[in-house]
Amino acid sequence: MARIGVFVCHCGENIGATVDCARVAEACRKIPGVAHSVDYKYMCSDPGQTLIREAIAQNKLTGVVVAACSPRMHEPTFRRVCSESGLNPYLCEMANLREHCSWVHEKSDVTTDKAIDLVAMLVEKVKRNKPLHPIKVPVTKTALVLGGGISGIQAALDIANAGHKVILVERDPSIGGHMSQLSETFPTLDCSQCILTPRMVEVAQHPNITLYTYSELESLDGFIGNFKTRIRKKARSLDEKLCTGCGLCTTKCPNKKIPSEFNTGLGMRTAIYVPFPQAVPNKPVIDREHCTYYTKGRCRVCEKVCPTQAIRFDQEDQIVEHEVGAVVVATGFTVKETDFFPEYGYGKYKDVINGLQFERILSASGPTLGEVKRPSDGRVPETVVFIACAGSRDPAKGIEYCSKICCMYTAKHAMLYKHKVHHGQAYVFYMDIRAAGKMYDEFTRRAIEEDHVQYIRGRVSRIYERNGKLIVQGADTLLNAMPVEIEADLVVLATAGVANEGAEALAQKLHVSYDSHKFFVEAHPKLRPVETNTAGVFLAGACQSPKDIPESVGQASGTAAKVAALFSMDELTREPVVAVVNRTAPPLYSTCVGCFLCQSACPYQAIEREEIKNRNGQVVKTIAKVNPGLCQGCGTCVAFCRSKSIDLQGYTHEQVYAEVMELLS
Amino acid sequence: MKMGYYPGCSISGSSREYGESLLAVLRALDVELAEVEDWNCCGASAAHNLNHTLSLALPARSLALAEQQGFQELLVPCAACFSRLAATRKALMADDAKRRQIADLVELPMKNIPVSINLLQLLQRVLPENLKEKLRAPFDYKVACYYGCLLVRPAEVVEFDREEDPEEMDRIMEKIGAAPLDWAFKTECCGAGFSVPRTDVVGRLCARILDDAVSRGAEAVIVACPMCHSNLDMRRQASESHSGKKYTIPILYVTQAIGLALGLDAKQLGLQRHIVPVRLSAGKSSQILENAPA
Amino acid sequence: MSEFEPKIVAFVCNWCTYAGADLTGTSRIKYAPNVRIVRFPCTGRIDFMLLLKAFSQGADGIIVSGCHPNDCHYTSGNFHARRRWMAFRNLAEFMGIEVERIQFSWVSAAEGAKWADLVNSTVNRVRELGPYDAYRQMAASSWQ
Amino acid sequence: MSTAQTHSAQNLTLADCLLQETGVDIRRCYQCGKCSAGCPMAAEMDYPSSVWMRMLQTGRPDLEKAVLKSQSIWLCLSCESCYVRCPMEIDIPRVADFLRAASKRRGLVHPRARNILRFHTAFLDSIRYTGRLYEMGMVVDYKVRSRKWWQDLLTAPGLFLRGKLNLLPHRVKHPKAMRKLFKWAAEDKEARI
Ligand SMILES: Cc1cc2nc3c(=O)[nH]c(=O)nc-3n(C[C@H](O)[C@H](O)[C@H](O)COP(=O)(O)OP(=O)(O)OC[C@H]3O[C@@H](n4cnc5c(N)ncnc54)[C@H](O)[C@@H]3O)c2cc1C
Ligand SMILES: Cc1cc2nc3c(=O)[nH]c(=O)nc-3n(C[C@H](O)[C@H](O)[C@H](O)COP(=O)(O)OP(=O)(O)OC[C@H]3O[C@@H](n4cnc5c(N)ncnc54)[C@H](O)[C@@H]3O)c2cc1C
Ligand code: SF4
Ligand code: SF4
Ligand code: SF4
Ligand code: SF4
Ligand code: SF4
Ligand code: SF4
Ligand code: SF4
Ligand code: SF4
Numbered sequence A: 001m002a003r004i005g006v007f008v009c010h011c012g013e014n015i016g017a018t019v020d021c022a023r024v025a026e027a028c029r030k031i032p033g034v035a036h037s038v039d040y041k042y043m044c045s046d047p048g049q050t051l052i053r054e055a056i057a058q059n060k061l062t063g064v065v066v067a068a069c070s071p072r073m074h075e076p077t078f079r080r081v082c083s084e085s086g087l088n089p090y091l092c093e094m095a096n097l098r099e100h101c102s103w104v105h106e107k108s109d110v111t112t113d114k115a116i117d118l119v120a121m122l123v124e125k126v127k128r129n130k131p132l133h134p135i136k137v138p139v140t141k142t143a144l145v146l147g148g149g150i151s152g153i154q155a156a157l158d159i160a161n162a163g164h165k166v167i168l169v170e171r172d173p174s175i176g177g178h179m180s181q182l183s184e185t186f187p188t189l190d191c192s193q194c195i196l197t198p199r200m201v202e203v204a205q206h207p208n209i210t211l212y213t214y215s216e217l218e219s220l221d222g223f224i225g226n227f228k229t230r231i232r233k234k235a236r237s238l239d240e241k242l243c244t245g246c247g248l249c250t251t252k253c254p255n256k257k258i259p260s261e262f263n264t265g266l267g268m269r270t271a272i273y274v275p276f277p278q279a280v281p282n283k284p285v286i287d288r289e290h291c292t293y294y295t296k297g298r299c300r301v302c303e304k305v306c307p308t309q310a311i312r313f314d315q316e317d318q319i320v321e322h323e324v325g326a327v328v329v330a331t332g333f334t335v336k337e338t339d340f341f342p343e344y345g346y347g348k349y350k351d352v353i354n355g356l357q358f359e360r361i362l363s364a365s366g367p368t369l370g371e372v373k374r375p376s377d378g379r380v381p382e383t384v385v386f387i388a389c390a391g392s393r394d395p396a397k398g399i400e401y402c403s404k405i406c407c408m409y410t411a412k413h414a415m416l417y418k419h420k421v422h423h424g425q426a427y428v429f430y431m432d433i434r435a436a437g438k439m440y441d442e443f444t445r446r447a448i449e450e451d452h453v454q455y456i457r458g459r460v461s462r463i464y465e466r467n468g469k470l471i472v473q474g475a476d477t478l479l480n481a482m483p484v485e486i487e488a489d490l491v492v493l494a495t496a497g498v499a500n501e502g503a504e505a506l507a508q509k510l511h512v513s514y515d516s517h518k519f520f521v522e523a524h525p526k527l528r529p530v531e532t533n534t535a536g537v538f539l540a541g542a543c544q545s546p547k548d549i550p551e552s553v554g555q556a557s558g559t560a561a562k563v564a565a566l567f568s569m570d571e572l573t574r575e576p577v578v579a580v581v582n583r584t585a586p587p588l589y590s591t592c593v594g595c596f597l598c599q600s601a602c603p604y605q606a607i608e609r610e611e612i613k614n615r616n617g618q619v620v621k622t623i624a625k626v627n628p629g630l631c632q633g634c635g636t637c638v639a640f641c642r643s644k645s646i647d648l649q650g651y652t653h654e655q656v657y658a659e660v661m662e663l664l665s
Numbered sequence B: 001m002k003m004g005y006y007p008g009c010s011i012s013g014s015s016r017e018y019g020e021s022l023l024a025v026l027r028a029l030d031v032e033l034a035e036v037e038d039w040n041c042c043g044a045s046a047a048h049n050l051n052h053t054l055s056l057a058l059p060a061r062s063l064a065l066a067e068q069q070g071f072q073e074l075l076v077p078c079a080a081c082f083s084r085l086a087a088t089r090k091a092l093m094a095d096d097a098k099r100r101q102i103a104d105l106v107e108l109p110m111k112n113i114p115v116s117i118n119l120l121q122l123l124q125r126v127l128p129e130n131l132k133e134k135l136r137a138p139f140d141y142k143v144a145c146y147y148g149c150l151l152v153r154p155a156e157v158v159e160f161d162r163e164e165d166p167e168e169m170d171r172i173m174e175k176i177g178a179a180p181l182d183w184a185f186k187t188e189c190c191g192a193g194f195s196v197p198r199t200d201v202v203g204r205l206c207a208r209i210l211d212d213a214v215s216r217g218a219e220a221v222i223v224a225c226p227m228c229h230s231n232l233d234m235r236r237q238a239s240e241s242h243s244g245k246k247y248t249i250p251i252l253y254v255t256q257a258i259g260l261a262l263g264l265d266a267k268q269l270g271l272q273r274h275i276v277p278v279r280l281s282a283g284k285s286s287q288i289l290e291n292a293p294a
Numbered sequence C: 001m002s003e004f005e006p007k008i009v010a011f012v013c014n015w016c017t018y019a020g021a022d023l024t025g026t027s028r029i030k031y032a033p034n035v036r037i038v039r040f041p042c043t044g045r046i047d048f049m050l051l052l053k054a055f056s057q058g059a060d061g062i063i064v065s066g067c068h069p070n071d072c073h074y075t076s077g078n079f080h081a082r083r084r085w086m087a088f089r090n091l092a093e094f095m096g097i098e099v100e101r102i103q104f105s106w107v108s109a110a111e112g113a114k115w116a117d118l119v120n121s122t123v124n125r126v127r128e129l130g131p132y133d134a135y136r137q138m139a140a141s142s143w144q
Numbered sequence D: 001m002s003t004a005q006t007h008s009a010q011n012l013t014l015a016d017c018l019l020q021e022t023g024v025d026i027r028r029c030y031q032c033g034k035c036s037a038g039c040p041m042a043a044e045m046d047y048p049s050s051v052w053m054r055m056l057q058t059g060r061p062d063l064e065k066a067v068l069k070s071q072s073i074w075l076c077l078s079c080e081s082c083y084v085r086c087p088m089e090i091d092i093p094r095v096a097d098f099l100r101a102a103s104k105r106r107g108l109v110h111p112r113a114r115n116i117l118r119f120h121t122a123f124l125d126s127i128r129y130t131g132r133l134y135e136m137g138m139v140v141d142y143k144v145r146s147r148k149w150w151q152d153l154l155t156a157p158g159l160f161l162r163g164k165l166n167l168l169p170h171r172v173k174h175p176k177a178m179r180k181l182f183k184w185a186a187e188d189k190e191a192r193i
Helices: A021-029 A046-059 A071-084 A098-102 A109-127 A150-161 A177-181 A192-205 A248-252 A292-296 A301-305 A355-362 A406-420 A440-449 A503-510 A549-567 A597-601 A636-640 A653-664 B016-028 B044-050 B052-068 B079-094 B096-106 B119-126 B168-175 B199-215 B226-234 B236-243 B254-262 C017-026 C049-057 C077-095 C112-129 C133-142 D003-009 D014-022 D034-038 D049-058 D061-069 D081-085 D092-105 D111-130 D135-146 D156-161 D175-187
Strands: A004-009 A034-040 A063-068 A092-096 A135-138 A142-146 A165-169 A209-212 A215-223 A226-233 A318-324 A326-329 A333-335 A352-354 A383-390 A425-430 A454-457 A462-466 A469-476 A482-488 A490-495 A497-499 A537-539 A571-574 A579-581 A607-613 A619-626 A646-648 B003-005 B033-035 B073-075 B115-117 B142-145 B220-223 B251-253 C008-013 C035-040 C061-066 C102-106
Touching: A004 A021, A004 A046, A004 A109, A021 A034, A021 A063, A021 A109, A034 A046, A046 A063, A046 A071, A063 A071, A063 A109, A071 A092, A071 C017, A092 A098, A092 A109, A098 A109, A098 C017, A109 A653, A109 C035, A142 A150, A142 A318, A150 A165, A150 A177, A150 A192, A150 A209, A150 A326, A150 A549, A165 A215, A165 A226, A177 A192, A177 A355, A192 A209, A215 A503, A226 A326, A248 A301, A326 A503, A326 A549, A352 A355, A355 A406, A355 A490, A383 A406, A383 A469, A383 A482, A406 A425, A406 A440, A406 A490, A425 A469, A454 A469, A469 A490, A469 D034, A482 D034, A537 A549, A579 A619, A597 A607, A597 A636, A636 A646, A636 C077, A653 C008, A653 C035, A653 C049, B016 B251, B016 B254, B044 B052, B044 B079, B044 D092, B044 D111, B052 B079, B052 B096, B052 D092, B052 D175, B079 B096, B079 B115, B079 B226, B096 D175, B119 B168, B119 B254, B142 B168, B168 B254, B199 B220, B199 B226, B199 B236, B220 B226, B220 B254, B226 B236, B226 B251, B251 B254, C008 C017, C008 C049, C008 C112, C017 C035, C017 C112, C035 C112, C049 C061, C049 C133, C061 C077, C061 C112, C077 C102, C102 C112, D014 D049, D014 D061, D014 D092, D034 D049, D034 D081, D049 D061, D049 D092, D061 D092, D081 D092, D111 D135, D111 D175
Parallel strands: A004 A034, A004 A063, A063 A092, A142 A165, A142 A326, A165 A209, A326 A537, A352 A490, A383 A425, A383 A490, A425 A454, B003 B033, B003 B073, B073 B115, B142 B220, B220 B251, C008 C035, C008 C061, C061 C102
Antiparallel strands: A135 A571, A215 A226, A226 A318, A333 A497, A462 A469, A469 A482, A579 A646, A607 A619
């Protein structure tokens, strides 16, 4: 027989002035199963808590209802009180007499009647509450970081410096990401490589970091604190332990005319190559698509010249497995190519390039060694037109959003161009200058005021080539949309920042959601910007939306703090509000019919298949099973299950039906 | 089933050489056409300039007749008519009420409105792959293919080729031995219906087009639209008085060029009807064409 | 004889509407006392048989409310709820249930005033519809 | 009484009417200027397309009137190059069609655009009676309307010599059907000829 205690709080005048608390307590005393019912001025005060504690002990209560404020306020307080008195905290419920009653209604009998109803409902619920025990899950204190751009590097270093192990997986042969391709960076114009390379080296040498480059995530299973991951190490075609990085192979490889990805097609590389001189690791890979040995079966020059016999033509991809407790996704972004723009020539004009290509042209280590020369004929361009919002803010092209970084890098480009070609003329066609950041607007103003870059407000309609010049047709919308035609030598499109190819597939592997543009979605746009909806998977950098370096690094450090906080615990404690599929003995008689409707409904992939075997080991039935580590307790599965085989602890069918029945009886 | 043929007013009047050359070439290629009986004017730019409803009603009547006469596809060689007919079909397919209204007015069912195709679409289909072998006199000139506005725009209505830098006419020209040039004014407007009321505008716009074609070494401009032709050919004087330059470059219909390559008679192709004489340099091919007005 | 006072049961999610109703309280916005809130983790948890049960037990009107689309604490629970509601609605209509007594809504944690409006408008509507005795009789005879 | 006042009396701006009648929503325009940048006529327009979009967005009767009185709307060639490039997919030539109809209805046609209007009218009149364009008749009609007697006198004989001008009109077999269409269209709400 249940022995429920009811504790009605006046909250001073807050409840007491509107609801007749004494009458509530008295009415509750008459409910069958209520062993004790009192009212008191301030339940949450020390004397109030003591009163509850004593009542539990004296009356041997089996459940408690505190009729006071919102459970969102004091449920933890009163559950703790119960727990201290030896009563399972999940046997305590709160009736909300303040926010849902006294504060919203006038003083009257009707209000008091409602208060009585609210308490009675919870009394019926508590009668059916079961003791629950917080779920504890162990934490593997190793983080998986995907992507070795500045975001991944920063996150990896911060986590590693907090004393935890990190596995960093980079798809390309070297870490560095886009930042390694940049010339100088706004708003301070410091050299990108100079500030990045030390960090790349630190990653390579950090005792807590295991680096897999030229590798990709194969799969991720499990749940927060307990993931299992498989990583595909693509064959570099050489023994990394033997290779000393001398580079002899790369200089001797006869296959020298492959457009270099790092130089955005503006320079060439060999078939065995290191993407750039400061690469980490500084070990080459053979690009099998272009290597003459793989395509035609002859050559093997690299093998002959290698002083350490490191080349391994027969090397195969390797799968490595790791257990990790958290995942940081930092796979970055990419930019649209010029062939995305029919009106600007579908990419057919060599001197219409995108911003990343211009970074390579400006870069001291780039294909022109930092001299501004145009791709078609190597001449120094006298007139350069920069076009902002190329593809961004363009619903007709399917990209409504602002790419955020291009106003700034366009100002930087125009500025750097003017620094290098003093007599040159730089025009920027823009729609708005979005430079919101510390020292950002000052930066774009400097381009205009000190470097005399001509900013024209208007979008370019069309570009065509005539006599080696690019005719740029625009309009100045600040001058009654007067047509402006510029004969340019070089046009730089600030093309939209977009999600990586394959981002969708990666998101599915990681069970994180992505938006309509395939950027990964954070758990809450303001308050949980580095988490995803999958517990234990975090985001950093431009994979979430286009971002500049300061923002990427800030977010990466935020992510690292989240991971470190997670790893500061040996075990995770989770609310036991999780779903369970009923299990009978023998299991064969579970009412679950194995339809797995629940599985398709669960937003957290928490429902697994469990095979019930007979004594001979034959599978006799497949039923659903909830993984309590993944279940977040939303209850969606419960509503989906037609055979009512799955129930949500704390909100069982029995409990909620009892509430409703009581309320209307 | 023969393909329906909607010649349009220009071909029946000021651009008759387009119709003549088209029929001659298609005959040579064994393509049969049947003119839609009792077709009427599509309204051109005048109708939609003044009255949107009329701009649908006029083409709709011709489409309804074509449907009644059993055509599923309609060859519409004039780019302006083509654009009007295609747009009308699209609009009526999306607006049941309007379609029924018009059907009542013209007292025809209008259920399966025929699809309009332009001449290039038809040529794409019917020009044999090995055409080059059959040519009597390969048209080996540098040509600037001029598509104008209405053949390729807007894409969702015409559903043909690329909106910017289209390519189909260039492919066709390659097939008859010509060297199509990469030039910048393939789709820049020639002044369209302003030929009469604002000849000055036509002069300015056509001069830009001719300048670009000539400066890139084109020996002829190829068109597939009577309006483009009349603006570039008949209104040549206006271009010249705008730029103060003299342009001798001839404007040929795509069908005239094909006809010449197939060895058809220049007169049959209506070359004598041009205002700008079609003088193509000798020596390159067998043709020397002198076609001053009669 | 006093006016008919409908009984309204509200099934709300913990994260948005429950908190929204809390805000109505902290803002001291007054509304009709006819409503009793039953708290759920998420509207996705609500099984619609419960609604029928509530009617058969004496409810005259029902509110179901949770997070706005895309704001669901559990990502998609409210989408599932909405989809099931659409299916249920047809079924309920077919069964002759007065679906206009069921008010589906979205109230976020910041919409205290909206909660009050929702309750008041539902109470008024149900007051006009009158007591739902018809269902109770029907249920009493068929629900055993 | 100007129609602009009727609009404000109904609290409907020209942009509202445009949206209702054509489905084109110019509020989407964010003044990027791409349409004006590529318009072959922008240089001659008093207000290029992006500017008239902005004027309509204000909903101010004086600016609406200025647009309707402008020459620009009559200079639009319907070449569609603006439409295919507009990032907001606004059917600008359709807007121009609407504005011309409205301008004509309210008697606000720019004096220098009257010849364009006369030409269109002559064109339609030609097909109203014959069903097919009678170029010669139309040109003569236009000349009468525009008083541009001398224009085209230089090219017409050349055309005639080349067999390009028909002396007699073609007619459709059922001119009545044509007139019915014209009548129906004329009753349409957007524009009366
Ligand atoms: C033209 C241009 C100029 C810029 N100039 C500046 C500037 O001056 N100042 C500034 O602050 N910012 C600038 N930026 C922005 C800057 O590049 C970004 O902020 C920064 O690169 C974001 O870093 P990230 O690590 O998030 O992404 P990325 O740099 O894109 O790095 C992502 C990394 O993840 C790897 N990866 C991708 N997919 C996978 C996968 N599936 N598995 C494993 N690894 C994967 C990639 O290979 C890459 O190494 C500029 C950007 C551009 C395009
Ligand atoms: C009008 C307006 C509208 C906005 N709207 C939005 C919006 O819609 N969305 C959005 O994302 N952001 C918005 N913001 C921005 C948002 O308010 C800020 O991002 C946010 O408040 C910053 O939080 P903070 O904690 O850094 O600083 P603050 O909110 O300023 O908090 C600083 C705290 O520190 C205390 N403090 C100050 N000095 C001391 C001291 N010496 N010792 C101890 N304590 C001290 C202050 O009392 C204060 O409590 C808006 C801002 C404004 C002004
Ligand atoms: S328990 Fe809640 S209602 Fe009671 S005194 Fe404390 S705050 Fe007020
Ligand atoms: S030659 Fe051998 S050791 Fe040197 S970089 Fe190449 S593979 Fe490495
Ligand atoms: S085998 Fe391949 S990688 Fe090696 S040198 Fe030859 S082409 Fe280059
Ligand atoms: S950052 Fe500037 S250039 Fe880039 S999309 Fe936004 S407004 Fe356009
Ligand atoms: S929905 Fe119910 S019956 Fe179906 S698999 Fe899940 S628990 Fe079993
Ligand atoms: S309660 Fe929610 S999270 Fe848990 S198993 Fe069910 S649907 Fe999945
Ligand atoms: S192109 Fe479109 S959005 Fe841009 S100004 Fe013109 S109408 Fe407006
Ligand atoms: S359709 Fe009209 S407004 Fe648009 S570009 Fe052509 S002439 Fe200009």
